[in-house]
Amino acid sequence: MGNTYNYYGEDSGGMQDAHLGKFIYDACRKADGDVNFADYDWDGDGKVDQLFILYAGQGQNVNGADTGLIWPQEGSLNSVGSDQQPFEMDGVTIDSYACSCELGENKVIDGIGTICHEFSHCFGLPDTYDKGTSFGQTELKYGTYVWDLMNNGNYLNGGYTPAA
Numbered sequence: 001m002g003n004t005y006n007y008y009g010e011d012s013g014g015m016q017d018a019h020l021g022k023f024i025y026d027a028c029r030k031a032d033g034d035v036n037f038a039d040y041d042w043d044g045d046g047k048v049d050q051l052f053i054l055y056a057g058q059g060q061n062v063n064g065a066d067t068g069l070i071w072p073q074e075g076s077l078n079s080v081g082s083d084q085q086p087f088e089m090d091g092v093t094i095d096s097y098a099c100s101c102e103l104g105e106n107k108v109i110d111g112i113g114t115i116c117h118e119f120s121h122c123f124g125l126p127d128t129y130d131k132g133t134s135f136g137q138t139e140l141k142y143g144t145y146v147w148d149l150m151n152n153g154n155y156l157n158g159g160y161t162p163a164a
Helices: 005-009 020-031 113-122 151-159
Strands: 052-058 073-076 086-090 092-094 096-103
Touching: 005 020, 005 151, 020 052, 020 086, 020 096, 073 113, 096 113, 113 151
Parallel strands: 052 096
Antiparallel strands: 073 096, 086 092
16 A cells, blocks of 8 residues: 555544545555456446445544544545545446455454445445434434444444344
């Protein structure tokens, strides 16, 4: 990769990484010799339909105090605030992405829960976090908490048995 882990994970306020777009670009560039990105244009529209990157180490969802870690997320390079515009590799445009971390709490291999959560965003599912359980807010939103993959159910049993 072209930069340090702290560079890619540097926060730009709230739960946003300042250089995540550059991370997506650098990871794709690094994999380009081994991956034909055109294989992931499933509908023939000239765009990679979904890119998922599993990155080394913990994510900031596990250790929020470490502002040099990358937040697991789903998004688009074309979104407001991205430091990298969509780019082309192997004749297709890469724009939408999702990513998650290799390690969970206590720096052991993370379960599949956060991967499932972020990949579910790729299919259009929204977050259903309770405002009373996330980010210091007090209003109850859905009430599903650990029983819902899109709330905090991705963390059940260290992510090894996520909620449906």
